[in-house]
Amino acid sequence: MSAVTRKSIVVAQRIPPNALKTLTSYKGFDVEVWNDDNPMPDDEMSKRLTSASGIFVTLESKIKGDLIKSVGPNLKCVSTMTVGYDHLDVKALRSLGVRIGHTPDVLTDTTAELVVALLMASARRLIESHKCLLSGDVGKWNPNWMCGKDIKGSTIGFVGFGRIAQTVAKLLSSFTVKQFYYATRSFICDETTLASIGTPCERIELEVMLPKCDFVIVLCSSNASTKLMVNRDFLSKMKPDSIIINASRGDVLDQDALIEALTTGIIRAAGLDVTTPEPLPKDHTLLHLPNCTVLPHIGSASVDTREAMAMLAVENLKAALEDRPMPAEVLP
Numbered sequence: 092m093s094a095v096t097r098k099s100i101v102v103a104q105r106i107p108p109n110a111l112k113t114l115t116s117y118k119g120f121d122v123e124v125w126n127d128d129n130p131m132p133d134d135e136m137s138k139r140l141t142s143a144s145g146i147f148v149t150l151e152s153k154i155k156g157d158l159i160k161s162v163g164p165n166l167k168c169v170s171t172m173t174v175g176y177d178h179l180d181v182k183a184l185r186s187l188g189v190r191i192g193h194t195p196d197v198l199t200d201t202t203a204e205l206v207v208a209l210l211m212a213s214a215r216r217l218i219e220s221h222k223c224l225l226s227g228d229v230g231k232w233n234p235n236w237m238c239g240k241d242i243k244g245s246t247i248g249f250v251g252f253g254r255i256a257q258t259v260a261k262l263l264s265s266f267t268v269k270q271f272y273y274a275t276r277s278f279i280c281d282e283t284t285l286a287s288i289g290t291p292c293e294r295i296e297l298e299v300m301l302p303k304c305d306f307v308i309v310l311c312s313s314n315a316s317t318k319l320m321v322n323r324d325f326l327s328k329m330k331p332d333s334i335i336i337n338a339s340r341g342d343v344l345d346q347d348a349l350i351e352a353l354t355t356g357i358i359r360a361a362g363l364d365v366t367t368p369e370p371l372p373k374d375h376t377l378l379h380l381p382n383c384t385v386l387p388h389i390g391s392a393s394v395d396t397r398e399a400m401a402m403l404a405v406e407n408l409k410a411a412l413e414d415r416p417m418p419a420e421v422l423p
């Protein structure tokens with residue numbers, strides 16, 4: 092292949108090695124790798140947006156705002172190694188002829204498992220108990236100490252009911268949950284999927300769902316209509332003994348309202364895999380509330396799943412640069 096027809100690909104952060112090996116083994120591409128666990132800074136990204144044909148990013152590369160002005164005529168694809176794409180201005184990129192790839196499905200089970208773990212950790216106060224051991228604040232076995240909340244017999248509500256939420260429901264069903272509800276703007280889950288959950292699951296209005304639930308699990312996408320949706324009003328509709336779990340995006344939840352709710356008994360506890368910012372600074376109030384379990388956005392973090400996500404992102408990029416259908420393209 093002549094040098095003129097070679098396409099340049101930029102990988103904007105260090106990625107799992109097998110995916111990189113696969114990418115560099117493909118003929119016809121010049122691959123530049125930003126070989127750092129921190130993403131390529133915006134000024135560097137700006138130059139690559141102008142000159143490259145394809146860019147491989149993670150959720151840490153925010154290609155929106157002023158950076159869009161740098162997009163050059165060669166850019167054919169931005170491939171993100173994430174299922175969510177709120178870090179990209181999809182509309183602007185598409186209007187410039189840039190195709191966008193993402194990584195649905197391959198992370199569903201791993202993320203669902205983490206959501207179940209976070210719910211259990213929050214319900215049974217795992218991190219709080221561990222912190223007490225570390226600080227020496229544990230006495231003799233005490234019938235009244237560290238008592239949590241059962242999943243068995245509980246009512247669980249989902250905000251957003253996509254693939255991950257459906258899988259969480261299936262996993263939690265084995266805990267003998269009494270009832271699932273889901274609140275969605277327009278999505279209606281098909282009967283076959285609902286039947287496969289194994290526990291009654293019904294679509295319901297959010298306002299009606301919140302006061303019924305022992306656990307509310309937020310797994311919607313972040314967009315203009317969901318930003319700060321979990322606010323004072325939302326939390327005040329939940330039961331005082333209930334627990335909220337957020338594994339969607341940090342900006343869906345108003346953290347000041349959550350701190351108020353957790354410290355004044357409006358709700359019992361919270362489990363967060365996503366926050367604003369990420370990571371939270373170590374002196375942030377949420378990290379020091381005993382009834383708040385916070386993780387640093389590790390929903391999809393298993394070795395196999397991160398490898399699968401990176402491979403899919405590579406295949407998306409290659410397909411777009413070869414003008415073929417992408418395995419997982421973000422479509423309007």
Ligand code: DGY
Binds near residue numbers: 172173176390391
């Ligand atoms: C995603 O893929 O959108 C997650 O938040 C990171 O796994």
